[in-house]
Amino acid sequence: MEQVVTYCEIHPDRETGLRCNKCGRLMCADCAVSTPVGYRCKQCVRQHENKFFTAGANDYVIVFAVCAALSAVGGFIASAIGFLLIWIIASVPAGGIVSEAALRATKRRRGRYSGEIGALGVVVGGLLGGMGYVYVTYVQPMLSALQELGPEYTDELARTIGSPWQFLFQQSLSNIGMWIFIAVVAYFVYNRFKLRG
Ligand SMILES: [Zn+2]
Numbered sequence: 591m592e593q594v595v596t597y598c599e600i601h602p603d604r605e606t607g608l609r610c611n612k613c614g615r616l617m618c619a620d621c622a623v624s625t626p627v628g629y630r631c632k633q634c635v636r637q638h639e640n641k642f643f644t645a646g647a648n649d650y651v652i653v654f655a656v657c658a659a660l661s662a663v664g665g666f667i668a669s670a671i672g673f674l675l676i677w678i679i680a681s682v683p684a685g686g687i688v689s690e691a692a693l694r695a696t697k698r699r700r701g702r703y704s705g706e707i708g709a710l711g712v713v714v715g716g717l718l719g720g721m722g723y724v725y726v727t728y729v730q731p732m733l734s735a736l737q738e739l740g741p742e743y744t745d746e747l748a749r750t751i752g753s754p755w756q757f758l759f760q761q762s763l764s765n766i767g768m769w770i771f772i773a774v775v776a777y778f779v780y781n782r783f784k785l786r787g
């Protein structure tokens with residue numbers, strides 16, 4: 591008896607007997623996606639995801655805004671407390687709060703890129719919060735003092751220890767606690783939006 595040889599629908603040179611368990615098309619190992627309900631073709635997986643992703647463009651804006659605003663507040667407060675340990679301890683509940691708030695603000699609608707956009711919001715907000723604190727506590731007083739002292743002091747300061755703006759970036763970007771905080775919160779948000787259900 592002769593065996594019928596079948597080929598992948600996308601790659602006609604590849605022999606396969608595997609079929610998508612939804613639409614029945616033949617697919618090779620590269621085209622098959624392993625899902626909790628069995629092997630499916632990429633088209634069926636994408637169709638399923640599109641039903642799951644219900645977010646519109648304004649949901650992306652909301653996710654970004656909520657994540658950025660809350661992370662900015664968190665970054666500012668943690669900067670004010672200032673201990674490395676505080677940043678680390680605070681990052682886990684902060685991640686839970688920020689991701690839950692973002693989900694609620696969009697009535698739990700997710701989009702294909704909600705996770706990435708939320709995480710980006712956390713990075714932008716966290717940085718602004720950390721920088722905002724350094725600005726308010728050090729840079730702003732520095733700038734107003736220089737304004738009273740006159741331009742020659744500004745030049746002198748810039749020559750010796752750098753401008754207040756350099757100080758702002760150096761001081762905030764060298765804060766390891768802030769980076770850990772941002773990374774953990776961004777990770778939480780990203781995963782929360784990627785999870786099914
Ligand atoms: Zn299929």
Ligand SMILES: [Zn+2]
Nearest residue numbers: 598601618621
């Ligand atoms: Zn294939």
